[in-house]
Amino acid sequence: MIHAHVTSWFLGLVLFFVTYMLYKKNAEKKSKIFHMILRVLYLAILATGGHLLAGYLTDPGIVNKGPIIIKGTLGIIMIGLMEIILVQKKRGEGRLLNWVFFWVSLLLVLFYGYAVLG
Template sequence: MLHIHITSWVLAIILFFATYFNFSAREGATPFFKIAHILLRIFMVLVLISGFWSLIQEMTANDGGGHLLLTIKMLCGIVVIALMEVTIAKRKKGEASHGLLWWTIIMIIITMILGVILPWGPISSLFGIH
């Protein structure tokens, strides 16, 4: 399930930027905008489902550990998804969305850092912390 989660959020980030930059304030949406936005929402749902499932697996594991960081990462992930949707909605309405874009990027980076240092992340695996 972790591979599905990682693949989903990577594709969601790519689709977020594709969707965001395929809407112009002067010209409106490109033909690709609607398709990208629908695909983005599908991958957002996949990210939520696979992330929640990974959280349940870790919480029920015998060794446990890292529950606070997992919960914080889950909350950051939900904030990222909400920011993505609000940023695109503001862009679509013609309102200022550059500030939200930067906050979305910052939250994506924070969430990725938390994912890297968590028990199933690459740093933990490198040092054998499971």
């Protein structure tokens, strides 16, 4: 399940950047298709992450559940930010602050995923 999770969020990130570039180039049809595939990947990220999360939360051997809850919350925030950034780009808007949130959340989620949880 961890491999499916890593594969889906990695592919999701790649597709996010591709879709962003396509919106930037005003490639309407292509960007729509890539955005749709990315939304399916959101579901895969949520399903695999949610499954892992449920396993950890119900494991009586894990006493400190804080970091895993933070990790899951950050993952959901990442998905929200990717969607917000893309929809704003589609409308021709762009907010620098969303990119700041995006990079900070990405660093934190990678830190929690690899350094804190291992």
